[in-house]
Amino acid sequence: MRWIASVAFCVVSIVAASAQEGFNVEHLDRSVDACTDFYQFACGNWLATHPLPADRSRFNRLNELADRNVRIVRGILEDAAFNKTDRTPDEQKIGDAYAACIDQETIEARGVKPAQPLLRDIDSIKTREQLIKLAARFSHDGFPSFITLGSAPDPHDSTRFIATLGQGAMGLPDRDLYLKDDERSTMLRKEYVAHVGRMFALANLPSSMANSVMNVETVIARATMDRVAFRDPRRRDNPATIADLKQLAPNIDWTSYLPATGAPKNLLNALNHLNLLNPGYLRDISAALDTIPLDSWKAYMQWHALDALASLLTSRFELEQFHFNGEILSGQKEMRPRRLRCTDVVAGQPGADALGELVGKIFVQRQFGAEAKARMDEMIAALRNSLRQTLSSVDWMSAETRTHALAKLEAMNRKIGGPDKWRDFSAITIKRDDYAGNSIRIAIADTQRQLRWIGQPIDRTLWIVTPQTVNAFYAPPLNEVTFPAGILQPPIFDAGKDAAVNFGAAGAMIGHEMTHGFDDGGRRYDPQGNLMDWWTPRDDAAFRERASCVAAQYNRYESLPGVNLNGNLTLGENVADNGGVRIAYYALMELLSAKGAQPTVDGFAADQRFFIAYAQVWCENATDEDFRRRAQEDVHASGRWRTNGVLQNMPEFRKAFGCRDGTPMAPVNACRVW
Ligand SMILES: [Zn+2]
Numbered sequence: 001m002r003w004i005a006s007v008a009f010c011v012v013s014i015v016a017a018s019a020q021e022g023f024n025v026e027h028l029d030r031s032v033d034a035c036t037d038f039y040q041f042a043c044g045n046w047l048a049t050h051p052l053p054a055d056r057s058r059f060n061r062l063n064e065l066a067d068r069n070v071r072i073v074r075g076i077l078e079d080a081a082f083n084k085t086d087r088t089p090d091e092q093k094i095g096d097a098y099a100a101c102i103d104q105e106t107i108e109a110r111g112v113k114p115a116q117p118l119l120r121d122i123d124s125i126k127t128r129e130q131l132i133k134l135a136a137r138f139s140h141d142g143f144p145s146f147i148t149l150g151s152a153p154d155p156h157d158s159t160r161f162i163a164t165l166g167q168g169a170m171g172l173p174d175r176d177l178y179l180k181d182d183e184r185s186t187m188l189r190k191e192y193v194a195h196v197g198r199m200f201a202l203a204n205l206p207s208s209m210a211n212s213v214m215n216v217e218t219v220i221a222r223a224t225m226d227r228v229a230f231r232d233p234r235r236r237d238n239p240a241t242i243a244d245l246k247q248l249a250p251n252i253d254w255t256s257y258l259p260a261t262g263a264p265k266n267l268l269n270a271l272n273h274l275n276l277l278n279p280g281y282l283r284d285i286s287a288a289l290d291t292i293p294l295d296s297w298k299a300y301m302q303w304h305a306l307d308a309l310a311s312l313l314t315s316r317f318e319l320e321q322f323h324f325n326g327e328i329l330s331g332q333k334e335m336r337p338r339r340l341r342c343t344d345v346v347a348g349q350p351g352a353d354a355l356g357e358l359v360g361k362i363f364v365q366r367q368f369g370a371e372a373k374a375r376m377d378e379m380i381a382a383l384r385n386s387l388r389q390t391l392s393s394v395d396w397m398s399a400e401t402r403t404h405a406l407a408k409l410e411a412m413n414r415k416i417g418g419p420d421k422w423r424d425f426s427a428i429t430i431k432r433d434d435y436a437g438n439s440i441r442i443a444i445a446d447t448q449r450q451l452r453w454i455g456q457p458i459d460r461t462l463w464i465v466t467p468q469t470v471n472a473f474y475a476p477p478l479n480e481v482t483f484p485a486g487i488l489q490p491p492i493f494d495a496g497k498d499a500a501v502n503f504g505a506a507g508a509m510i511g512h513e514m515t516h517g518f519d520d521g522g523r524r525y526d527p528q529g530n531l532m533d534w535w536t537p538r539d540d541a542a543f544r545e546r547a548s549c550v551a552a553q554y555n556r557y558e559s560l561p562g563v564n565l566n567g568n569l570t571l572g573e574n575v576a577d578n579g580g581v582r583i584a585y586y587a588l589m590e591l592l593s594a595k596g597a598q599p600t601v602d603g604f605a606a607d608q609r610f611f612i613a614y615a616q617v618w619c620e621n622a623t624d625e626d627f628r629r630r631a632q633e634d635v636h637a638s639g640r641w642r643t644n645g646v647l648q649n650m651p652e653f654r655k656a657f658g659c660r661d662g663t664p665m666a667p668v669n670a671c672r673v674w
Contacts, residue, residue: 004160016625017096020534023501024611025602035659035666036277039643042615049618052621053454055337057330058630060639061491066470069363073468074343076362079666088356093347093430097355097442100435101342107435108314112203112605113434114311119203122301128289128421131297132253136260141440142447144287144304145171146220146297147252149261151453153477155237155275158529161453163267163274165245167281168220169304171196171213173329174633179223184628188328189214195324196303202316203306212296213303217294223284227633228568230278232475233524237531238276242268248279249286263451311345312436329368331623345439354442355430356466360485363468364418368485375495376416376488379502379587380481383510384409386587390674391578396542404526404534405518406517411527412517413460413480417488418467436633474516474576477529481513492617500598500606503588511580515674518579520547549671550574553649557641559631560624565641571634579674581614585652607656 029044052059057212080087080095081102087095100106125131138145143556148166154161172192174180177185193214197207229235245254258267267274276282289297318335326332326561335341342527348356391397391405428445432439458478464475468486473480487493493506516522523543526532554574555567567574588610598606618639627638637645647653647671659666 004624012332023498023504023601023616025604026310027616028612032172032658033663035654035663037190038611038615038646038647038653038657038665039640042612042643043639046616046619047621048223050621052623053517054333056333057326057332057626058620060623061355061617062470062487065117065487065489065492068489069367069468069470070340070343070507072367073273073347073359074360077343077346087425090361092643093425093428094358096430096432097438098342099343099348099432101432102339103433103435104315104338107312110313110436112313112317114312115203115306118305118309119205119302122298122305123375125294125298126134128294129253129256130218131289131301132257132293133260134301136257137200138173138301138304139257139261140444140447141452142443143308145301146216147257149258149263149451151450152275153458153529155233155477155531156239158477158479159457161455161458163454164277165274166277167224168285170220170224171215171303171307172217173629175221175224175226176632177351178218191328191547192323195320195328198320198540199310199317200303202320205302209299209302211591212299215529216288216292216296216300220285223277223278223281223288225281228566229600231521231531231569231572231635232513233521233531236275236277237260238279240270240274240276240279241286242274245274248276249282251286252282261451262448264454267543276319281370309436309477311341312439329625330629331625345628347468354439354446355425355428356420356468357463359421359466360418360423364485368417368467368656372485372488372493373416375446376483376506377378378491379507380414380416380510380589382591383507383583384412385510385512385516386590387674389586390583394674396546397539398536401536401539408479408517408525408527408534409514411479412514415463415480415482417483419463421461438610466500472513474513474522475529476517476522476525479517479525479527481510481531482514483510491613498601499591500588500609500663501613503584504592504610505617507584508577508581508614511583512576513580515576515583516572517580518674519575521572543673546671546673547571549669550578550673553671554637554641554645557637557645559627559638559641563614563628563631563639570635570637574645575673577637578649578672581646582650582652582674585610585650605656607652611647611653611656618642 027043027046029040032040032044032626034041046061050059058061076095077098080091082100084091084095112338122134137146139147139149146168150166150170151161152164152551153162154160170178172188177188193210196213198208200209201207238247242254247285255268259265307321310321322335324336346355347359348354388406388409390401397405400608428441445547460478463482465471465482465484466486469484469485470486471484473482474480474488479485487509491505492509493502523530523535524533526534551567551571552571553567554565557565559565585607588606592606601609604612620639630638636642644665647669648665651658654666657665660670
């Protein structure tokens with residue numbers, strides 16, 4: 001099921017969506033000069049010996065790590081589902097949820113039935129008032145629609161949650177695909193309409209409704225902010241009262257919509273304060289309720305209901321969904337085996353955490369001890385110290401701005417491993433023979449939990465990702481870094497390993513997340529996570545000048561021949577990568593200077609091992625479709641440029657590998673922000 005739960009926090013992470021050792025000479029391609037193409041040098045043999053699996057569109061070394069976690073999690077689920085006799089209430093939930101997902105016979109026998117009541121209700125709509133009530137029901141249950149209500153930290157009071165209204169759902173992954181006339185956009189629109197039509201036909205609905213879906217989504221696309229603009233937190237900061245909202249979007253009856261979503265009743269009066277991520281979107285969609293026929297809106301709602309529920313229905317729906325989302329959009333050849341998909345469904349995946357925390361509790365007990373946590377604490381302290389020195393010494397920042405920057409670093413909170421306080425799932429009923437029902441109940445519980453936060457103080461112990469997640473995060477509104485147990489495994493982190501390798505991989509990751517607090521978006525927030533401008537005009541200009549060097553640098557890089565990265569879309573991540581590797585390097589140097597001279601390992605000195613370990617995190621194979629898609633959608637650069645882009649800017653790298661000025665890895669014009 002593809003639920004879009006409300007976006008609670010804006011988080012920036014180290015990997016896009018989403019080998020047992022961090023430094024391996026077998027992965028090197030020694031036929032390539034390290035000063036010509038370091039990525040190829042560090043990863044060449046890995047790339048040649050790890051062909052893309054047929055059930056992936058992309059495979060990198062973090063996927064290797066994730067696959068190992070999935071095996072562990074799957075073991076936990078299979079035990080709870082089939083092997084244990086005396087199950088705890090938690091094991092009953094995760095075990096039966098998994099068993100219900102595996103039970104394809106029961107799922108096939110139900111056919112389209114689980115979707116029918118909702119599809120019928122949508123079909124029976126006769127008025128705009130009923131359409132708005134339906135949108136409220138979608139918001140209540142966690143289905144995507146043209147109104148997206150959620151909760152998030154108040155941009156001006158980061159101690160409290162506020163209601164947010166976002167932009168509407170679209171089936172194609174980027175608004176530009178609806179609006180541009182290049183070959184790929186035109187092809188994808190055609191394929192998408194055909195896919196929506198086939199899905200309608202499978203549900204015994206007229207496939208001609210697909211054209212209405214395209215018409216509605218094109219209007220939504222026009223009203224939606226483009227990705228680069230949306231990255232700017234100031235553009236997403238638009239406080240409004242209910243009265244403002246009524247004036248902005250008069251065709252939506254907010255007094256009928258809001259209470260029906262499950263949001264706190266006093267939102268309409270006592271709180272009376274929300275944040276609009278894009279006011280223009282709400283204005284345009286309100287106007288479109290006059291110009292687009294009701295039947296087209298109904299087709300749009302039926303489509304999003306069906307698309308969200310498709311994975312709960314028969315294999316024909318799943319295969320059709322895979323054909324479009326997997327094969328056409330990403331070039332993936334085969335579906336993941338059902339047991340692995342069910343592991344993802346129950347234990348959580350990005351954007352849908354399901355019962356993930358229940359599984360995560362067991363995962364943390366087995367995989368992440370007190371010793372690993374202590375080592376992480378030490379590394380975080382070393383990285384914080386290194387970033388403190390950078391902030392104290394960059395020559396372009398005035399004393400006034402520097403004081404604020406240092407205060408922000410000191411206030412930065414960190415979370416490691418998993419929550420101390422676990423979420424209570426006891427109210428959710430999980431049945432062994434009701435896959436669709438389970439998923440729907442979980443999604444409603446999740447959505448309602450997040451809507452209940454509106455107006456409440458923020459619980460700073462809350463985890464918004466599961467502990468088994470293979471990713472790391474910085475949350476600007478909380479000024480907080482999170483490192484789940486899932487990513488604190490080899491090749492990223494190995495408590496007993498060579499420090500040079502740990503700092504090249506885990507150190508660079510910690511540095512990356514910390515630097516997000518000072519990237520082009522993160523720097524807009526104060527130490528408490530409130531949107532506040534603490535930059536003098538001169539320092540602001542100095543930052544922008546340095547950042548524009550990075551944007552221009554990555555604009556020049558090609559993901560595929562003729563497909564360039566978008567330097568402004570990836571700017572925050574690239575600033576974080578560049579700062580992160582640099583401060584990790586200096587944290588390592590400080591540690592080693594205390595330890596004295598270091599031996600070489602496998603012929604490489606400590607600084608060389610550091611850079612190889614960093615590069616080898618990003619070895620990746622992917623389909624052309626995936627590279628093309630990420631160049632348009634992903635805020636992260638591809639693995640090659642996450643490696644070479646950073647190292648081309650570092651004199652420390654040139655020194656380590658003896659690269660002469662002017663060689664490809666030692667260009668004349670290097671960029672540096674932090
Ligand atoms: Zn990041």
